[in-house]
Amino acid sequence: MLVTWMCCTVVDRPGFERGQRKWAGLLGEPGFRGQGGGWSRERPGVAHVFAFWESRSLYDSFMARSHPRLAASQSGTYRNAQSKLFDHRFDVKTGFEPRFGDTDLVRVAHCRVRVERADHFALMQEKVWNPAMAGSPGMVRGLFGQGRPDEFLVLSMWQSAAEHGKYQAERVRRLTVRAETEADVVDLSGDIVELEPAWTV
Template sequence: MAHIFSFWESRAFYDSFMARSHDRLAASQAGTFTNAQVRLFDHRFDVKTGFEPRFTDADLIRVALCRVHEERAEHFVLMQEKVWNPAMAGSPGMVRGLFGEAPGSEYLVLSMWRSAAEHGKYRTERVERLALRAQTEADVAALAGDIVDMESAWTV
């Protein structure tokens, strides 16, 4: 499995690429992959510091895709800002991240970490306690995610 993250300067640049170049590029890659899933999220806020799509200082990415109960979406976003972000930002191994939103109460939490060991310390010490404080179980209808080991040769 491969995860490909792309970051666009603006929606206009994304739309231009889709209109002018996507089909040609996709045709040249026919047969090289199966079961592609694409999601487009709008940036809501940064986690820790100003996000920049630079991956040379991170060895691991944690990505969480959250489908939230519509009536709990406002609470979920508030808890990301007030509970989860400060906790991640305070973890020494966390480099930076972002929180994004898509239509239909879907959210992306992407966090970049120096190493799997640093991310492991954060998870072991805090996640269960933070989830209770943030009432995550009441907010989230479905959660999917992955730990992505960075492959520097694939970074552009």
Template sequence: MAHIFAFWESRAFYDSFMARSHDRLASAQSGTFKDAQVKLFEYRFDVKTGFEPRFTDADLIRVALCRIHEERVEHFTLMQEKVWNPAMAGSPGMIRGMFAEAPEQEFLILSMWRSAAEHGKYRTERVERLALRAQTEADVAALSGDIVDMETSWTV
């Protein structure tokens, strides 16, 4: 499985690419992959410091996709800002990340880490306590995600 993240300067640039170049590039890649899933998220805020789509200093990426109960979206977003974000920002191995939103109450939390060991320290020491404090179980209708080991030769 491969995860490909693309970041666009603006929605206008994305729309222009989709209208002018996407089909030509996609047809050239025909047969090189199967079961592609594509989702478009709108940036909401940083996790830790100013997010930039630079992956050369990260060895691991944690991506979480969350579908939130409609009546809990405001609470979920607030808890990301007030509970989860400060906790991740305080973890020495966490470099930077972002929180983004898609239609249908779906959210992406992407965090970049120096190493799997650093991410492991954060996970084992804090996640259960933070989830209780943030009432995450009441907010989340569905959760999926992955730990992505960086393949530096794939970064552009």
């Protein structure tokens, strides 16, 4: 499965939201699995959209055919757009499905790691971070994806900000030490996204 992540700064919120609803046109596109997104809780005016495709080839076909028409409705409503692609490596918890209806919040972490430590980073995600997240109340589902050899995405879906906040407060510092994260990671950025139900396709 291919994961696409688009982040942008919105300059015309009503126009952007009207355009976002037009992405319902994705339904029926070959290989399309689902899309959702919302607003950053930490950076006013920043929007995130996550989409899921069966394969890179089907996504490339969509980009060549239908994407320009769908994207035209949001032209001029945002700036500083960044799009990134990641291949799904494994689930966080089990049975990831690109559904957004039973979650309120997405935590996205974008990690650039030292190339020689990339295998260790992925192993620690699987053996240390995943069990901790999977066992946390309120954590619904998630995935671990890879872009370039030194670039990773951790996407986790939560029932509420309160549940995610408890996990952060109680576990993150201890898990960071145990997983030797500081030795692996060159740069870690991320956001907490409050989902907009109207954006779900």
